[in-house]
Amino acid sequence: MKPSKLTLLRYYALTRHRSWRSRESLERWQEARIVRHLSRVRLASAFYRDHWGERAVTDWRTFPPIDKKLMMERFDELNTAGIRKERALETALAAERTRNFQPMLGDITVGLSSGTSGSRGLFLVGPHERMAWAGAVLAKVLPRSLLHGERIAFFLRADSNLYGTVRGGRLQFQFHDLLEPMDRHIARLEKDKPTMLVAPPSVLRMLAEVALNGCLRILPRRIVSVAEVLDPLDRLYIERAFGQMVHQIYQCTEGFLAATCPHGTLHLNEDIVCIQKEYIDAGQRTFVPIITDFSRFTQPIVRYRLNDLLTERSEPCSCGSPMTAIEAVEGRCDDLFELPSMRDAGATVPVFPDLLSRAVICASPYIEEYKLIQVGPDRLELALRIAGHAVRETVETSAIRSLADLCGKLGCRMPFVALVPYAHEPDSRKLRRVERRWGR
Known part of the structure; x- marks a missing residue:
């Protein structure tokens, strides 16, 4: 049977009203669905049949993991729709060139990830999955009941049939292409008066600046950060401009992974995905999700x-959800800095992006925006946007001293820090405030 809006409504209701008494009951519910799902996958995906060998689906936790590289290499055998990578890529690239994101392959939505890790990924979503995704997203993100209706302004690099699924009925959904000039976006926002703003934090930050200058007069009920890591500095600025908390969606090519609860805490969407934790530093509670x-x-x-x-x-x-609560999405493993150890010659010390971010933003209240990039084994570039009335040299010295204090605490040698001009314009590239360009 072809899925309809009734499918969307069903998943909306299930997501809003489904609950578990304990973490144990959630995990039992997950396990039953995973085993049933993987039994179907084994029959339909030649790649996974080969990859799992003779292992029973009940042993799924020990299945060999995959990554983007392997998924793209075996794309044709992995997907269950019989779609070849060349054809999917051709469709996705044509949509990028023409900015027409409506064409599908049959009833399958095709999309392209932004490729910030250096390699782009393709995703395929079937019609039933598309409706289920839309129902779950609306249940977790809308500030009020679906019956109220919302006017949603959505800023992203690319539109998709996946996003378009939420259009219709009481919902007004306006896509804002990041490749268009900002003044055009401002004019549209003034005209549409959206009740929800959904955008990368770098775009929300620019809209907040315009609002504080009195040139954007909108009163959204909810603001949702997507696509980029939400830096604490940007969060505070956006919340001050619009007078409300910033909610988050953590989503990527691989799925709808987390969303904030009414208390503003990011929770893993463990009613949709199971996330195993590969701890990088158990003491810091930092892990890579599988x-x-x-x-x-x-x-x-x-x-x-x-x-x-x-x-x-x-x-x-305090919301009481048994789903895992996340303190921060820190960024990519590739942006983990490696700095020379003071104790062991030739060794390096890993430094988490979150520690670096906090060292910079806590150095001075006059730091408005920043970028910190590792460009060599013992060389960083620091770009600061500083409040106009502050003494730049004093703020820069404080930031470098704060980084030196962090290095001392971690036992790594303080690298040379080159001060460079700050610049960022929202476009198809994601903003990464902490980035490693060396040793990749």
Whole structure:
């Protein structure tokens, strides 16, 4: 049967009203669905049959993991829709060139990731999955009931039939292409008066600046950060401009992974995906997620190792949800700095992006924006946007001293820091405030 808006409404209701009494009951529910899902995947995906060998699906936790490189190499055998990578890529690239994101392959949505890790990924979503995704997203993100209706302004690099699924009925959904000039976006926002703003934090930051200058007069009920890591500095600025908390969606090519609860805490969407934790630093509660999505069949995601760093909250959220609460999405593993050890010659010390971010933003209240890039084994570039009335030299010295203090605490040698001009314009590239360009 062809899925309809009734499918969307069903998943909306299930997501809003489904609950578990304990973490144990959630995990039992997950396990039953994963085993049932993987039994179907084994029959339909030649890649996974070969990859898992004779292992029973009940032993899925020990299946060999995959990553983006392997998924793209075996794309034709992995997906269950019989779609070849060349054809999917041709469709996705044509949409990027023409900015017409409506064409599909039959009833399958095809999309292209932004490729910030250096390699782009393709994703396929079937019609049932598309409706289920839309129902879950609306249940977790809308500030009020679906019956109220919202006017949603959505800023992203590319539109998709996936996003377009939420259009219609009481919802007004306006896509804002990041390749268009900002003044055009401002004019549209003034005209549409959206009740929801959904955008990367770098775009929300620019809109917040315009609002504080009195040139954008909108009163959204909810602001949602997507696509980029939400830096604490940007969060505070956006919240001050719009007078409300910033919510988050953590989503990537591989799935709808997390969303904030009414308390503003980011929770893993463990009613959609199971996330195993590969701890990088158990003491800091920082891990790399390994995803098994038991809601996607067209392009199954099973034991998929992401390139992201997540940090768990030390305390459960007061909302009472048994789903894992996340302190921060810190960025990509590739952006973990490696600095020379002071104790062991030739050794390096890993430094997490979150520690570097906090060292910079806590150095001075006059730092408005920043970028910190590792460009060599013992060389960093620091770009600061500083409040106009502050003394730049004083702020820069404080930032470098704060980084030196961090290095001392971690036992690594302080690298040379080159001060460079700050610049960022929102476009198809994601903003990364902490980035490693050396040793990749």
